[in-house]
Amino acid sequence: xxxxxxxxxxxxxxxxxxxxxxxxxxxxxxxxxxxxxxxxxxxxxxxxxxxxxxxxxxxxxxxxxxxxxxxxxxxxxxxxxxxxxxxxxxxxxxxxxxxxxxxxxxxxxxxxxxxxxxxxxxxxxxxxxxxxxxxxxxxxxxxxxxxxxxxxxxxxxxxxxxxxxxxxxxxxxxxxxxxxxxxxxxxxxxxxxxxxxxxxxxxxxxxxxxxxxxxxxxxxxxxxxxxxxxxxxxxxxxxxxxxxxxxxxxxxxxxxxxxxxxxxxxxxxxxxxxxxxxxxxxxxxxxxxxxxxxxxxxxxxxxxxxxxxxxxxxxxxxxxxxxxxxxxxxxxxxxxxxxxxxxxxxxxxxxxxxxxxxxxxxxxxxxxxxxxxxxxxxxxxxxxxxxxxxxxxxxxxxxxxxxxxxxxxxxxxxxxxxxxxxxxxxxxxxxxxxxxxxxxxxxxxxxxxxxxxxxxxxxxxxxxxxxxxxxxxxxxxxxxxxxxxxxxxxxxxxxxxxxxxxxxxxxxxxxxxxxxxxxxxxxxxxxxxxxxxxxxxxxxxxxxxxxxxxxxxxxxxxxxxxxxxxxxxxxxxxxx
Numbered sequence: 080x081x082x083x084x085x086x087x088x089x090x091x092x093x094x095x096x097x098x099x100x101x102x103x104x105x106x107x108x109x110x111x112x113x114x115x116x117x118x119x120x121x122x123x124x125x126x127x128x129x130x131x132x133x134x135x136x137x138x139x140x141x142x143x144x145x146x147x148x149x150x151x152x153x154x155x156x157x158x159x160x161x162x163x164x165x166x167x168x169x170x171x172x173x174x175x176x177x178x179x180x181x182x183x184x185x186x187x188x189x190x191x192x193x194x195x196x197x198x199x200x201x202x203x204x205x206x207x208x209x210x211x212x213x214x215x216x217x218x219x220x221x222x223x224x225x226x227x228x229x230x231x232x233x234x235x236x237x238x239x240x241x242x243x244x245x246x247x248x249x250x251x252x253x254x255x256x257x258x259x260x261x262x263x264x265x266x267x268x269x270x271x272x273x274x275x276x277x278x279x280x281x282x283x284x285x286x287x288x289x290x291x292x293x294x295x296x297x298x299x300x301x302x303x304x305x306x307x308x309x310x311x312x313x314x315x316x317x318x319x320x321x322x323x324x325x326x327x328x329x330x331x332x333x334x335x336x337x338x339x340x341x342x343x344x345x346x347x348x349x350x351x352x353x354x355x356x357x358x359x360x361x362x363x364x365x366x367x368x369x370x371x372x373x374x375x376x377x378x379x380x381x382x383x384x385x386x387x388x389x390x391x392x393x394x395x396x397x398x399x400x401x402x403x404x405x406x407x408x409x410x411x412x413x414x415x416x417x418x419x420x421x422x423x424x425x426x427x428x429x430x431x432x433x434x435x436x437x438x439x440x441x442x443x444x445x446x447x448x449x450x451x452x453x454x455x456x457x458x459x460x461x462x463x464x465x466x467x468x469x470x471x472x473x474x475x476x477x478x479x480x481x482x483x484x485x486x487x488x489x490x491x492x493x494x495x496x497x498x499x500x501x502x503x504x505x506x507x508x509x510x511x512x513x514x515x516x517x518x519x520x521x522x523x524x525x526x527x528x529x530x531x532x533x534x535x536x537x538x539x540x541x542x543x544x545x546x547x548x549x550x551x552x553x554x555x556x557x558x559x560x561x562x563x564x565x566x567x568x569x570x571x572x573x574x575x576x577x578x579x580x581x582x583x584x585x586x587x588x589x590x591x592x593x594x595x596x597x598x599x600x601x602x603x604x605x606x607x608x609x610x611x612x613x614x615x616x617x618x619x620x621x622x623x624x625x626x627x628x629x630x631x632x633x634x635x636x637x638x639x640x641x642x643x644x645x646x647x648x649x650x651x652x653x654x655x
Contacts, residue, residue, distance in 0.1 A: 081389050082133055082382050084125030084194050085431075087615065092432050093117060095605040096598075097439055099186060106446035108175075109184050117187060120172075124191045127167060128198035131160050136199040139335030140499050144281075144327055151280040151324055154335045157202055161283040164206065165235035174213055178229040184446075189438035192371050193431070197378035200503045201335030205238055205278045211367030212239035212290060216309075219352035219360040224309060228288055238284045241364060242273040242291040242310075242341065250516050252358070253301035257293040259308055259348065268345040269293055269310055272325075275510070279339025280312075280324035287312040289322065289341070290364065291348065292357050299355065307357035308348035321346040332502035366464055368511045370437060373467035376475030377430040379504035383475075383482035384423035386497045391416055391485055410485070418629070419481050425622045425630065426478060430471050432598040437463040458533045459540065462525050463594075469517035470591030472507035479504045518583035521590070527572055527579060531565055538562060541593065544600040550623050553631055554600040557593045560638060564589075571645055582644035589637035596634075599626050 093099045094114055103109035139154035146152070164170070173188040174180025188210065195203035213232045216225055231237035248254035257271025269291055273279075280287065289310040298304030314320050321344040328338040352360035391411035398404060399412035410416045440463065443456035479501040483490035490497050508514050526534045538558055545555035568586065572579045579586075603623055609616040 082197055082385055083129060084121070084197075085381060086121055086125055088428055088431060089121055089190050089193075089435075090118065091605075091615065091619075092435050093186070093190075095608050096432050096601060097186070097435060099184075099439065102439065102443070103184065105448070106184075106442065107448065108182055108446045109442070112183065120183065120187055121190055123167070124169070124194050127163065127169070128194040131163055132195065132199035132202055135160060135202060135335075137496060137499065139199065139201050140332075140503075141334075143329075143334040144337040146324070146327060149324070151282065151327065151337045151339065153205075153281050153283060153337060154201075157205075157335065158283050160202060161205065161235075170206070170209060170235035171233045173210060174233045175217075178213075178217075178225075179233045184439075184442040186435050186438040186442055189370070189374060189435050192374045193378050193381070193434070195378075196371075196375045197382045199335075200375065200378070201333040204333060204336035205281060205283055207371050208239055208241055208277070208364070208368055211364035211371070212241070212288070214367055215290065215307075215360055215364040216351065218363050219307070220309070221349075224349055224351065227315075228309065228311075231286065232288070236284060237286045237288050238278060238281070239288045239290060240276050240278050241361070241368065242276050242279075242289050243361070244275045245271065245273055250513060252292065252305060255292055255294065255305060257291065257343065259291075259293040259295050259306060259350075260345075261295070262347075265349065267293075267295075267308055267348045267350060269308055269343045269348045270345050271343050272340065273343070274340040275328065276339045276341050277336055277510075279337060279341045281337050285313065290351065290361070291343070292361060293348075295354055302358055304355055305357040306354050307351040307360040309351050310343065310346050310348035314347060330506075332499070332504070332506060365511060366461075369464050369468040369517070370434075370441075372507050372511045373437075373464075373469075373471040374434050375507045376471030376473070376504070377427065377434050379475035379500055379507070380423065380427040380430060380471075380478045382500050383479040383497060383504075384420070384427050386495065386500065387423060387482035387485040388420060390489075390495065391420060394486075416485055419485055421622075421625045422630065423478050423482055425626050426474055426595070428619075428622060429595045429598040429626070430474065432602065433463070433594050434467055434471065436598075437467055455536065458536055462521070462533050462537050465512075465517035465521040465525065466587055466590050466594065468511065469508075469514035469521075469587055472504070473514060473588075475507060476501070476504045514587075515584065518587040519580060522568070522579050522583040522586050526565070526586075527569060531569060534565055541597045544597055544604065546600070548600065548603045549627050550596065550599040550603045553627050554593075554596045557596045557634060560634075561589075561593055564638060564641060568641065575645070575647075577647070578645060581648060582641045585637050585640035585644065589634065589641060592631070592634045592637060595626065596631065599623050 100114045103112045135156045142154040144153055171180040172183050173185050176182050245255055259267040259269050261267055291308045291310050292305045294304055295306050323342045325340040325342050392409055394410045395407040396410050399408040402408045440456045440460040444453050447453045483497045483501055542558050545558055606616050606619055
């Protein structure tokens with residue numbers, strides 16, 4: 080695998096597309112941060128991921144995890160890589176100084192997460208949930224629990240898990256059966272089974288902190304009766320808690336990530352937040368996780384693009400149109416391959432801008448001095464999160480598949496890393512809320528739920544880039560169509576309660592295409608800051624043309640699909 084951190088494009092997004100340094104100056108926690116320090120952070124992250132994680136990607140996939148005497152062992156090199164990660168201070172990057180963090184903005188953490196997942200998705204699964212768990216405890220845990228566990232998460236001594244899923248309860252958390260009985264001394268005895276728990280057991284850290292959804296006695300039925308509890312692997316007195324790993328899942332991809340089935344046998348735990356308020360507490364963690372999963376889709380797309388580009392530059396087949404006769408040309412000169420490669424590049428760069436934009440809004444929501452600005456940022460981040468999670472992960476898988484096609488038969492073998500990228504990318508469409516759940520969340524809760532107010536706010540942001548340039552003119556049309564379509568969707572939803580569920584998937588993809596148009600319209604404006612003739616400026620101009628002429632064709636199809644969802648779906652019956 081020849082993956083390299085795309086530092087040049089990351090810097091373009093931060094400096095020109097986001098103008099992040101100017102925004103940081105208006106946020107007291109980040110007022111002293113400048114671009115020079117940000118570049119140092121990105122360069123060090125690139126060095127760690129390229130030199131430490133990339134070499135472990137294929138070997139970790141081949142070795143996988145194993146059980147030895149009831150203990151999970153990760154692939155060779157994973158624990159040492161984690162120690163290097165901790166010693167470099169990466170777990171503390173976006174955490175507050177109060178608990179030992181560096182206090183840097185989430186947008187820099189987003190760039191770090193992209194690099195981690197692009198270089199070694201399986202390894203990054205162990206660290207990926209840590210910041211969300213940190214935010215969850217910071218927002219909902221008692222001062223005692225915060226003092227006991229937050230410094231360990233920030234330092235990297237503790238790795239957390241998120242324990243939701245049970246055999247009978249996947250997307251429907253209301254079916255959970257795990258129980259929590261009060262013991263009278265502030266502790267609860269947690270009993271039940273969880274599965275598909277990433278990092279449920281491993282040898283990277285001694286302490287593992289499980290955040291578990293369970294039911295207290297007398298809890299209401301359904302999801303409103305769930306509470307969140309903190310269950311450590313090791314108790315303060317040095318005794319092992321009653322949590323056991325019953326086995327490891329054998330998976331299509333991310334094989335170096337320990338996906339565990341856990342059994343809780345009256346394990347000691349402590350309540351996080353209010354009784355029966357577990358979902359509210361857990362959603363702090365899940366929203367962070369969903370942004371990170373979206374960044375996984377970006378990471379897979381970038382890895383696939385780099386892998387396919389290098390192969391296409393070297394592989395020679397046939398005489399390409401317009402090239403001197405009588406020779407085999409590099410396949411990147413053939414129009415069919417060039418179109419695939421351009422789509423890989425253009426979609427990846429558009430997703431990077433949008434993913435970092437969402438992380439930036441989270442920074443504004445947390446650190447802006449103006450309450451109105453914080454509220455606006457929270458609304459926009461909430462709208463963007465399901466789109467980024469679902470659309471980015473679908474693109475990550477789709478683009479990895481298209482990249483594999485560039486390799487022909489070699490792509491289907493283990494000789495090149497693209498087959499692993501394809502396998503690893505598929506899970507991101509499923510976990511942390513399936514993409515179908517994300518689509519329902521977007522349309523029913525985030526758009527229809529407030530009468531379209533949040534969507535109107537987002538359209539207002541998009542319209543700021545609508546104008547007369549090539550991409551800006553496309554965006555102007557997109558905004559007008561979306562405005563009219565939103566009114567139609569609301570009217571159809573009022574007349575047919577099932578309609579928004581039928582339309583949700585296509586509506587989300589439509590929003591994703593509109594956001595890509597926004598990303599390239601803003602890029603078009605930002606290019607004025609680059610010297611005429613600069614290679615990056617020329618490449619971005621080519622990307623804008625390709626997006627407008629080729630990829631925007633998706634938009635009309637998606638509009639038609641949202642309209643077509645007005646037709647009812649037939650029922651599914653048993654075969655004759």
